[in-house]
Amino acid sequence: MKQHGDEMEYLLPENLDISTVLDSTNLYQHWLTSDGSLAIDASNVKRVDAAGLQALTALFASAKSNQVTIRLLHPTELLVESITTLGLNNQLDIHH
Template sequence: MDCLLEECLDISTVMDSSSNYKKWLNLPTPILIDASKVVRVDTAGIQALASLFATARAADSNIQLINATDTLLEGISILGLSDLFEIH
């Protein structure tokens, strides 16, 4: 099932995003997180997304980040989280 991230993943959207992420954890796997619209990120936004992935993996759920924008990929890389999102 595809889940679409918002354009903005920053501190101003963390609360709303986290609510969506909790719902997504209950979806059948694989959970595909479509990041094609992301144009703005900050550490808080990436941390919330990282928490989603860590929680899903701890529950043995198949979760994947797809269509990630360069902006998101750069933020993930700078924070050293590429392994968590399995970005190659």
């Protein structure tokens, strides 16, 4: 976690898959308690599946419904391809 002004930056784990979805969901809920906007660094993601993307999409939806600005920073090529394949580009605000 890093703080840049009113923006909190968090690092996604290497694995965004069904084996980590419960831990990730709990982690994401904690992130949503932060004040200010959220920047999610996705530069370490090496493994992803639909369950992991569903949890990440839920994080973005929850943030947006609570008027919290959220961005996905430095996504790996694998993560971008997965997001595109599942048609989630509009739900996730990606910044390369």
